[in-house]
Amino acid sequence: MGKKNKIKNKKIRNQINQAPLTAVDVVIFTVEEKILKIILIKIKSGPLKGMWAFPGWRVKIHETLDKAAARELYENTTIKNAYLEQLYSFSSVKRDPVGRIISVAYLALVNFIDAKLKTSSRYLDIRWFPVEQIPRLAYDHKEMLNHALERLKNKLEYSNVIYSLLPRKFTLSDLQKAYEIILQKKIDKRNFRKKILSLNLIKKVGEKRGEAYRPANLYSFKKRKFSVAEIF
Amino acid sequence: MGKKNKIKNKKIRNQINQAPLTAVDVVIFTVEEKILKIILIKIKSGPLKGMWAFPGWRVKIHETLDKAAARELYENTTIKNAYLEQLYSFSSVKRDPVGRIISVAYLALVNFIDAKLKTSSRYLDIRWFPVEQIPRLAYDHKEMLNHALERLKNKLEYSNVIYSLLPRKFTLSDLQKAYEIILQKKIDKRNFRKKILSLNLIKKVGEKRGEAYRPANLYSFKKRKFSVAEIF
DNA sequence: CCAAAAGTGTTGGGGATACACCCATGA
DNA sequence: TCATGGGTGTATCCCCAACACTTTTGG
Numbered sequence: 001m002g003k004k005n006k007i008k009n010k011k012i013r014n015q016i017n018q019a020p021l022t023a024v025d026v027v028i029f030t031v032e033e034k035i036l037k038i039i040l041i042k043i044k045s046g047p048l049k050g051m052w053a054f055p056g057w058r059v060k061i062h063e064t065l066d067k068a069a070a071r072e073l074y075e076n077t078t079i080k081n082a083y084l085e086q087l088y089s090f091s092s093v094k095r096d097p098v099g100r101i102i103s104v105a106y107l108a109l110v111n112f113i114d115a116k117l118k119t120s121s122r123y124l125d126i127r128w129f130p131v132e133q134i135p136r137l138a139y140d141h142k143e144m145l146n147h148a149l150e151r152l153k154n155k156l157e158y159s160n161v162i163y164s165l166l167p168r169k170f171t172l173s174d175l176q177k178a179y180e181i182i183l184q185k186k187i188d189k190r191n192f193r194k195k196i197l198s199l200n201l202i203k204k205v206g207e208k209r210g211e212a213y214r215p216a217n218l219y220s221f222k223k224r225k226f227s228v229a230e231i232f
Numbered sequence: 233m234g235k236k237n238k239i240k241n242k243k244i245r246n247q248i249n250q251a252p253l254t255a256v257d258v259v260i261f262t263v264e265e266k267i268l269k270i271i272l273i274k275i276k277s278g279p280l281k282g283m284w285a286f287p288g289w290r291v292k293i294h295e296t297l298d299k300a301a302a303r304e305l306y307e308n309t310t311i312k313n314a315y316l317e318q319l320y321s322f323s324s325v326k327r328d329p330v331g332r333i334i335s336v337a338y339l340a341l342v343n344f345i346d347a348k349l350k351t352s353s354r355y356l357d358i359r360w361f362p363v364e365q366i367p368r369l370a371y372d373h374k375e376m377l378n379h380a381l382e383r384l385k386n387k388l389e390y391s392n393v394i395y396s397l398l399p400r401k402f403t404l405s406d407l408q409k410a411y412e413i414i415l416q417k418k419i420d421k422r423n424f425r426k427k428i429l430s431l432n433l434i435k436k437v438g439e440k441r442g443e444a445y446r447p448a449n450l451y452s453f454k455k456r457k458f459s460v461a462e463i464f
Numbered sequence: 465c466c467a468a469a470a471g472t473g474t475t476g477g478g479g480a481t482a483c484a485c486c487c488a489t490g491a
Numbered sequence: 492t493c494a495t496g497g498g499t500g501t502a503t504c505c506c507c508a509a510c511a512c513t514t515t516t517g518g
Contacts, residue, residue, distance in 0.1 A: 018293045019253050022334055061250045061332055065323040089321050089336050091297040100293055102254055104321050104334075173497075190499070191481065213495045214488040405470075422472065423508065445468045446515040 020091070020100040024068040025056030025141070027087070027105060027148040028077065031165050032112040035130045036181050038145070039076060039117070042125035043138055047097045050124070051138040054145075056103065057122075069106035076126060077115040083164035083226060084108050085155075088147050095140045105144045107151055109164040156182055159228045160201050163221040171209055171216035172196065201227075252323070252332040256300040257288030257373070259319070259337060259380040260309065263397050264344040267362045268413050270377070271308060271349070274357035275370055279329045282356070283370040286377075288335065289354075301338035308358060309347040315396035315458060316340050317387075320379050327372045337376045339383055341396040388414055391460045392433050395453040403441055403448035404428065433459075 028039040040052040055076045059068045069084055087105040095101070117126050129135070134145065155161050162178055176192050196202065202219045209216045260271040272284040287308045291300045301316055319337040327333070349358050361367070366377065387393050394410055408424050428434065434451045441448045 019251070020291055020293060021251050022254050059252055059323070059334070061252060062325060064325060065321055065334065086321060089297055089318060091291070093294060093296060102291070102297065102336075171497085188482075189497090190483085193498080194500095195480085210489075212490065214490090214497050216497055403470085420508070420510080421470090422510085425471080426473095427507090442516075444517065446470050446517090448470060 020102045022059045023056050023101050023103045024059055024065055024072055025054040025103050025105050025144060026069050026072045026076075026084075026108050027054055027145060028073060028082075028108040028110060028115075029131075029148070029152060029165065030110050030112045030115060030128070031178050031181055032128070034177060034181060035132075037112075037128040037130050038134075039115075040127060040129050040135070040137070041076070041120075041123040044122060044124050048138045052129075052135045053138040053141050054105075055123070055126070058101075059104075065104050065106075069104075069108070072106075073108050073110075075120060076118055077110060078118055079110050079114055082108050082110045083161055085151075087144070087151055090140050090144060092140060103139070103144075105147065107148050109152075109161060111165055111167055113167055153183055159226060160199075160221065161226060163224050168224075169205055169208075169218040169220050171218060173216060175202075175219070252334045254291045255288050255333050255335045256291055256297055256304055257286040257335050257337050257376060258301050258304045258308075258316075258340050259286055259377060260305060260314075260340040260342060260347075261380070261384060261397065262342050262344045262347060262360070263410050263413055264360070266409060266413060267364075269344075269360040269362050270366075271347075272359060272361050272367070272369070273308070273352075273355040276354060276356050280370045284361075284367045285370040285373050286337075287355070287358070290333075291336075297336050297338075301336075301340070304338075305340050305342075307352060308350055309342060310350055311342050311346055314340050314342045315393055317383075319376075319383055322372050322376060324372060335371070335376075337379065339380050341384075341393060343397055343399055345399055385415055391458060392431075392453065392455075393458060395456050400456075401437055401440075401450040401452050403450060405448060407434075407451070 030037050039055060041055045043049055043051050043053055055072055057068070057072055059065060063071070065086060066084070069086070070080075073082060073084060074080055085107045087107045089102060089104045091102045093100065095103070117128070119126060131145075131149070134142075136142075137145070156179065162175070162182075165178055166174065172193055175196065176187055176189065179192070180187055201223070202221050205218045205220050207215055208218050262269050271287060273287045275281055275283050275285055287304055289300070289304055291297060295303070297318060298316070301318070302312075305314060305316065306312055317339045319339045321334060321336045323334045325332065327335070349360070351358055363377075363381070366374075368374075369377070388411065394407070394414075397410055398406065404425055407428065408419055408421065411424070412419055433455070434453050437450045437452050439447055440450050
């Protein structure tokens with residue numbers, strides 16, 4: 001190996017050593033059985049093998065962050081069109097013991113029925129966890145979760161994002177419960193209905209849902225598309 | 233050069249070619265002469281030479297994004313402790329004609345008196361520009377500016393960040409003007425004073441500021457530290 | 465005494481909150 | 492007929508917005 005090549009090689013190595021790599025991690029929320037849940041995966045190798053973390057992967061050279069997050073969501077849930085939003089970029093120098101990796105966190109909201117967890121050779125395991133029963137997380141993912149929860153709560157209060165957590169048809173009680181679960185507070189039924197209906201975002205469909213007792217009216221969102229409006 | 237080395241070299245190259253690099257860009261706001269201004273630099277080389285853009289640079293291997301942004305701010309203004317907040321990460325594949333670079337945008341608020349623009353060999357020029365008179369910007373920096381303005385306006389309405397745009401002592405009229413400049417709307421004087429004083433964030437100091445006519449009371453923030461509160 | 469900016473209160477409306485009872489259905 | 496969740500209306504409060512005149516100073 002010639003001296004010239006040695007130098008070139010060293011230069012390239014330096015470039016790698018001086019440049020943090022970038023990854024995307026996705027915090028995927030759903031509501032099921034009156035519980036707010038997230039997807040965690042079990043790390044397959046490296047010093048953190050066996051720990052739980054959010055699904056995530058390096059950003060490829062030809063894809064945007066949004067695309068990377070959407071890919072990650074799809075590969076784990078088979079969901080293609082969920083609500084997906086960039087959260088924050090995490091960059092502690094020591095956050096990943098393997099190397100210098102900056103992680104751009106994303107927030108995803110999916111409805112439980114559509115989300116089919118897909119086991120992947122990349123992970124040892126993948127599961128839904130209630131937000132209230134989270135194991136110790138790898139990296140700085142606990143912090144990431146806190147950011148995500150904060151953002152979710154805020155977003156709920158000034159937008160209609162909650163539509164993405166619910167099935168197409170739902171009762172007003174379902175909707176109220178979803179709000180209560182995420183915001184972690186009781187809401188007055190009458191005030192809730194007044195407010196929601198006055199926003200004109202949902203419409204009745206047909207009177208089903210007579211599981212027992214008096215059947216409830218079913219509603220659906222007029223537009224299943226993110227929009228900002230005063231909600232609570 | 234042996235075959236083994238060739239392969240190794242190729243592998244390293246691939247690693248570079250497959251990994252987007254990460255940079256930080258800082259949108260630095262100030263208010264001067266009743267005008268909202270930002271710092272722009274003129275690009276020194278490459279295909280975008282001569283165009284204006286936000287100051288920014290690659291993230292070093294040993295620094296966090298916050299540190300990189302603070303460094304960038306310091307190198308351009310000599311300011312060490314301004315309000316600095318991560319905005320958003322931009323990642324279009326073609327945003328930089330030179331290569332694949334993801335940019336994490338930061339928002340900085342400085343007061344004009346403290347900010348001494350420092351010419352750097354990295355740029356052809358550096359200047360304050362009124363937000364209303366911005367030249368065509370390089371990269372996706374126009375979009376970045378829009379995000380920054382949006383964030384600034386929102387932040388103003390639910391926090392005390394504006395302290396970082398003002399000198400230590402100011403009159404209520406100064407404060408009101410700053411709000412009006414950024415929010416781009418007239419505010420009623422009596423309602424403004426009622427609201428601001430009720431928040432208990434500022435206190436009187438001494439009655440100066442008698443430039444002409446009736447002298448105004450000077451105020452200062454009780455805490456020059458970011459905090460969230462309902463404002464407007 | 466005049467010009468210019470500083471300073472000061474009251475009123476009305478809208479949205480949020482608090483609160484309790486009747487209704488429809490299945491068993 | 493009863494148990495269960497579905498569904499409805501009113502009174503109050505507080506925050507925000509609208510609005511105009513007096514005060515203090517320098518020249």
